[in-house]
Amino acid sequence: MFAKIFEVSAATASKVMAAHMSRNFLLKLPSKVCSTMAPNIINARFSTSPPKASALPRLPVPPLKITLDRYLRSIKPFVNAEELKVTENLAAKFGSAGGVGEKLQKLLDERAKNTENWLADWWLNTAYLEFRAPVVVFSNPGLVFPRKEISSVKEQLSNASQVIAAALDFKVKLDSNEIAQEKMGPHPLDMSQYFKVLGTCRIPAEKRDKLRLPNDKDPAKHIVVVHNNQFFKVNVYGNHGGPISQGQILGQLKDCIHDSQEVAPPVGILTSEHRDNWAKAHKILSQSPQNKAVLDAIETCLFLVCIDGPPSPDERAAPNQFTSAALKMTHGGGSRGNSANRWFDKTIQFVFGPDGEVGLTYEHSPAEGQPIAVMMDHIVNYCAQRHPQQPALRYAKPQILNFEVANEVSGMIEQAKINLDKLVEDLEMYSFAFTGYGKEYIKSQKLSPDSYVQMGIQYAFFR
16 A cells, blocks of 8 residues: 655645645555546646537635635544644634635635646646656556456467557547547536547656657657567558558567567666656666667557566466456566566556456556546457458558667666565555445445545555
8 A cells, every 4th residue: 555645845835735625645556446536637628529618617726714624624533632623723823814824725716717727737746747756556557457368479469459459449539539528417527638648658857757748740650569678669550541450450569579589678677666766767868869769669659568478476476367467567577577578657558468468557647547447448348349440551560679778777777676676575465356245335325436445445454
């Protein structure tokens, strides 16, 4: 269990108050549990339908009294009667006429008037881009698709080609505004995060990372396939402007496997590092024109496809196949597994194991769980049906992407292996299906299923 803790100075007091308005705490859940509590906050007046901009109101600023009441209510389980009394007095002073709270509230109100969403930048930076711990385990969720029993690399690649075709179909429908408008009751919800799922990549930087978003003027037409730590740029659009057929995708994957029989240097494991460590390595890698071109291909691709080799010892020792698959999607098994067969900064990485495990790991900063869940549902439904496709007449063959690895970077890779293996060893996970009841029962008790599960995990941790 991992919670994010934010340290702030007095100068950022208005951000602290904003955080209290947004939610009381953050908790990252393992495996297939996705958070729906956090607001969709980026460009909050955009929609795929799209309704008129006025149909999606700006994020409101809660009145100061409501914020303080919510704060006091949230701390009650954690303090004794004397501490609560002291805090209530401090809150009353903070919210008094002419007090600090009133001044900060005016600043928030003014910010809300002059921005699309007063919380968006603060949320993105504080919750994600300034968070310095590794994205692996701490913030990247892993999600598992239904398992398929396979017995050969041929079937593994067939699975991969089908999922790739389904993801490209989702992209086509997204670009054509065919994804259903999300609503809360009769009210349309912001869907701008859907357009950040495919093609986005997090870029490491000291103190605060950056997001490289898709280029609308020059949209990506390629994915990146990685096998035996070797990266390939694979064009998935043909000369006709649309995606190539599933059969052609399969041919591309076979070419990649054929050209990567030897294990390449594990450069991908650097993306599992502490963000400042990875930023230093990224800066050194970028000094080489060849590496810069490789990084550009990875960072701009629609998504990554990871064709994994044998499972790690930790995955083999897992108590059941659900847990083994969850570990594969969460961290890849460490340096003795497939963790270098990843690029953990990429928003979407589809992972295909040799034993039929299929799933994805995603970098969390561009989007909350809802767009990912909708995409996953689309992929599962697509794969359950037959889809006749017109093959492209012409398309480019895979391009191998070779890193130049300097001695200094080699040392950083070795340290990254050590650090990741410690993290993998420290993570305990057990995945199972609970059949006692589901979300409908929880809703019938007028509770949020997400909050219910999070509190259950906290209670188990406390016990």
